[in-house]
Amino acid sequence: MAYQEIGTTIQSVQQSIDHILETTANLPEETIRFKPAEDEWSIMQILSHLAEAIPYWLGEVEIVIAMPGAEWGRGLQDPARLAAVTDTDKLAVEDVMKQVEELKYKVESGLGNLDEETLSKESPHRNFAKFGNKPVSYIVDHFIDEHVSGHYDQIKRNLSKIQ
Template sequence: MTQSNITSVNESIDRIIETVKGLPEETIRWNPTEDEWSIMQIMAHIVEALPYWVGEIEQLVETPGKEWGRNHLHEPRLEAVKPETVNAISVDEMIQKLEEVEQTVQAGIENLTPEQLATEATSVNPNFGTKPLSFIIDHLIDQHVNKHEGQIERNLSKLNNEQ
């Protein structure tokens, strides 16, 4: 199971990188609306979020049953996508960080046992409740990066509609 998650995450990240490499920088840094992230902010979010969730998994392996997670107001999450933060990073640096995230995810989940994946714990986010560790991998890493890949495609379609 985790191998298919690793493959899926890597494929999503690789497609994001390929998409971004073909874009002008102004497109990568363009916000569709005031309330929507630029492609650069989406990448910054992935670079912050996936290692965060891998860290939560590592803590749950060390301390089964420990409460896990965060909400949308988690300071490092917000800091990662702030315009000042994102504007201070080059597109090439962000692409390199995305490539590093692939290794972080693989190293963090590839050796988990079926017993560890089935271990349940309660999230601080009441929307999640009590879930097995595999939920974090499936929903907060794999599906999460896939959702943001789709968000990048939506940004590009909005840009094309403006032109």
């Protein structure tokens, strides 16, 4: 994957978070908690997932930078990942929105000082070693930038099923 200026990536993530917050800010709580189908997440679950997942992936970046060659990643059945989307009825919308807002600063803090050399360090995914090593930039681009953007699209799909 080609090197992308980290500032551009940070800006992209922050823009996606801003879009998410703007889109959800004035929604009624019942809309935020609405599940379009049994096998689809509510907007609340998406927000809670982002509040858990992005710090997780920032931590994985830190580990790979500190220990090049260390395995990174997790599976879909990861307990922390599942906990973030379970029992979201107990979570306050305002609190989760604030956590999502804070992601903008966590991303900037966690990625802002990475240079091209650091972003090119490679390590294997713990579940998909058969695909070979991936650079830190892959984690940043795929599991942070594209991840947030993809969930923004998911929120828009959810809303299209209501309106």
